[in-house]
Amino acid sequence: xxxxxxxxxxxxxxxxxxxxxxxxxxASCTNEQDASDISHxxxxxxxxxxEETFSTPELMKLNSINEEHIxxxxxxxxxxxxxxxxxxxxxGGLNVQILxxxxxxxxxxxxxxxxxxxxxxxxxxxxxPMASYPGRFQAFATLPLxxxxxxxxxxxxxxxxxxxxxxxxxxxxxxxxxxxxxxEPVLARAESLDVPIYLHPGYPAEEIYQIYYSTTRSxxxxxxxxxxxxxxxxxxxxxxxxxxxxxxxxxxxDRFPNLKIIIGHMGEGLxxxxxxxxxxxxxxxxxxxxxxxxQYFQDNFWITTSAFFQDELLHLLLKYISVDRVMFATDYPxxxxxxxxxxxxxVDLPRExxxxxxxxxxxxxxxxxx
Numbered sequence: 001x002x003x004x005x006x007x008x009x010x011x012x013x014x015x016x017x018x019x020x021x022x023x024x025x026x027a028s029c030t031n032e033q034d035a036s037d038i039s040h041x042x043x044x045x046x047x048x049x050x051e052e053t054f055s056t057p058e059l060m061k062l063n064s065i066n067e068e069h070i071x072x073x074x075x076x077x078x079x080x081x082x083x084x085x086x087x088x089x090x091x092g093g094l095n096v097q098i099l100x101x102x103x104x105x106x107x108x109x110x111x112x113x114x115x116x117x118x119x120x121x122x123x124x125x126x127x128x129p130m131a132s133y134p135g136r137f138q139a140f141a142t143l144p145l146x147x148x149x150x151x152x153x154x155x156x157x158x159x160x161x162x163x164x165x166x167x168x169x170x171x172x173x174x175x176x177x178x179x180x181x182x183x184e185p186v187l188a189r190a191e192s193l194d195v196p197i198y199l200h201p202g203y204p205a206e207e208i209y210q211i212y213y214s215t216t217r218s219x220x221x222x223x224x225x226x227x228x229x230x231x232x233x234x235x236x237x238x239x240x241x242x243x244x245x246x247x248x249x250x251x252x253x254d255r256f257p258n259l260k261i262i263i264g265h266m267g268e269g270l271x272x273x274x275x276x277x278x279x280x281x282x283x284x285x286x287x288x289x290x291x292x293x294x295q296y297f298q299d300n301f302w303i304t305t306s307a308f309f310q311d312e313l314l315h316l317l318l319k320y321i322s323v324d325r326v327m328f329a330t331d332y333p334x335x336x337x338x339x340x341x342x343x344x345x346x347v348d349l350p351r352e353x354x355x356x357x358x359x360x361x362x363x364x365x366x367x368x369x370x
Contacts, residue, residue: 001300003055004201004226010177011312012055016047019340026272028114030298034099036042038162041345041346042351042354043345045341045344045345045354046093046355046358046359046370047092047094047370048094048095048096048327048329048362048368049094049096049097049098049329049330049337049340050099050198050264050326050328050329050362051099051100051198051200051306051329051330051331051332052097052099052100052104052329053099053101053103053331053333054079054099054100054102054125055078055101055102056121057268058117059077059102059105059121060073060074060078061107061108061213062109063102063103064345065363068203070357073102074369076159076334077333078102078351081099081124081125081128085097085129085333086133086136088332088333088338089337091338092337092338092340092341093125093338094330095359095370096135096136096137096368096370097134097136097137098138098362098366099137099138099139099140100139100140100198100200101121101168103170103201104170104171104203104329104341105118105142105168105170105283106118106142106144107146107149107171107173107202108142108144109144109146111146111147111148113134114144114146115154116142116148117144118141118151118154119154122141122154122158122162122164123141123162125137125139125162126139126162132165138163138165138167138368139158139162140164140166140167140168140198141154141158141159141166141168142167142168143186144185145173148182148185148186149181149185151185152185153189153197155167155186155189155190156189158194159193159195164195165196165366165368166190166195166197166198166260167195167196168367169198169200170200170202171200171201171202171203171204171236171239172202172204172239172243173241175205175241176345177247178197178247178252179247179250179251181328187252187256187259190259191256191258194260195260196214196261196262196302196365197259197260197261197262198261198262198264199240199261199262199263200240200264200300201231201232201235201237201239201268202236203227203230203231204235204239206314209230212230212235213226213235215220222241236268237265237269238269238336240268241263241268241270243261244268244270244297244301245277245281247261248285248293248297249281249288249289249293250286251288253296253300254289254290255303257299257300259300260300260365261304262302262303262304262327263266263301263303264303264305264306264307264329265304265307265308265331266303266304266305266306266308266310266317267282267303267313267317267321268315270303270317270320271313271317271319272299272316274320275320277294278292278294284358297320298321298322298325298365300324302325302365303317303325303326303327304328304329304336305327305328305329305344306329307329307330307331307334309335309339309340309343309344311348323349323353323356326356326361327357327365328344328351328357328358328359344357344358
C-alpha cells in the first residue's frame with residue numbers, strides 16, 4: 001500500500017472522491033420534514049446531471065496507486081457505461097448524465113501520448129454509451145492540456161464532430177493554472193465555440209502538498225489521511241476557488257469576455273467567501289479590471305450542486321448567485337443519484353426555480369433538451 005507522494009502525483013492518482021470518502025453532504029432539514037410529503041413532492045421533475053464521472057481500465061491503471069485501488073474504483077461502477085449506470089439513473093429519475101473523465105484524466109500525460117489518450121477517451125464515449133443509449137448521455141471533452149494547441153484542436157473536433165458540450169479540466173497543469181498565457185489557445189477556442197469549461201479540482205503540486213497537507217508527526221497521519229486532506233476533504237475546494245479568483249484578477253475575462261466557466265460542489269466555498277472577496281479584492285483591482293471583481297462571478301460563471309446536497313448551502317449560494325446560473329449535479333458514482341434527486345425534490349424553492357436548477361439552466365447553457 002505504500003507509495004511515494006511524488007510518484008503518486010506524477011501518475012495522477014485520484015484518491016479523495018476516487019476513494020469514495022467524498023460522500024455527499026445531506027441536508028439535515030429533510031429529516032425533519034414529513035416523509036410522505038418528501039416522497040411525493042415534484043416527482044415529475046426532470047434532471048440533467050452536469051458532473052457525472054467515468055473511467056476506463058486504461059485510465060484507472062494510469063491514475064491509481066495499486067491494484068487494490070483499481071479494484072475499489074471498479075466496484076463503484078466508475079468504468080460501467082452501460083446498464084448499471086442507466087439503472088442508477090432510472091432509480092433516481094436522472095434523465096441525462098453529462099460525462100467527464102475521472103480526475104486528473106490525461107493532464108499528467110505529455111506530448112503525443114497525451115493527445116492520443118484524450119482522443120481515445122472522447123471517442124469511447126461517442127461509440128459507446130452515447131450511441132447505445134441515445135439521449136441519456138452527453139459529454140465534456142478530455143483535453144491533452146500539456147499540449148495547448150492540440151488541446152484546442154481536440155476541443156473543437158469533439159464539439160463539432162461528436163457534439164460534445166465543452167471540456168472539463170482537473171486542477172493545475174504542470175504547476176500552471178488556466179490564467180497562464182500558455183493556455184490562451186484553449187480559452188480562445190472555447191469562447192469562439194461558445195462552450196463552457198468545467199473547472200474540476202486536482203491534487204496540489206508537490207511543494208504545496210508538503211507545506212499545507214503533510215506533517216513529520218507520523219503518529220497523527222493515518223493511511224491516505226494526507227491525500228484526502230489535500231483532496232476531497234478540503235484542499236480541492238480551496239484550489240478551485242483560488243483558480244477562479246486568479247482567472248478574474250489576472251484578466252482572463254477581460255481578454256475573453258464571453259468565456260463560460262462552470263464550477264461544482266456548490267461553489268467550492270464561494271458562497272461563504274463571496275462578500276469577503278468582493279469587498280477586499282475590489283479596491284486593489286478597480287484600476288486593472290474592466291468591471292468590479294464580483295461582476296465576473298455573475299457574468300462568466302455557472303455553479304453546480306455536485307455532492308453537496310445541503311439546503312443551507314444552496315440558499316446561501318442563491319443569496320449571491322442568480323438562480324439562472326445554478327445547475328444540478330450528483331458527482332456520480334461517488335455520490336448517490338437517488339440521494340441527490342430526493343434531496344432536491346424536497347428543497348423549499350418555487351417550482352420555477354427548481355426547474356431552472358434541475359434541468360432548464362443546463363438546457364439553455366448547453367443547447368440540449370431533456
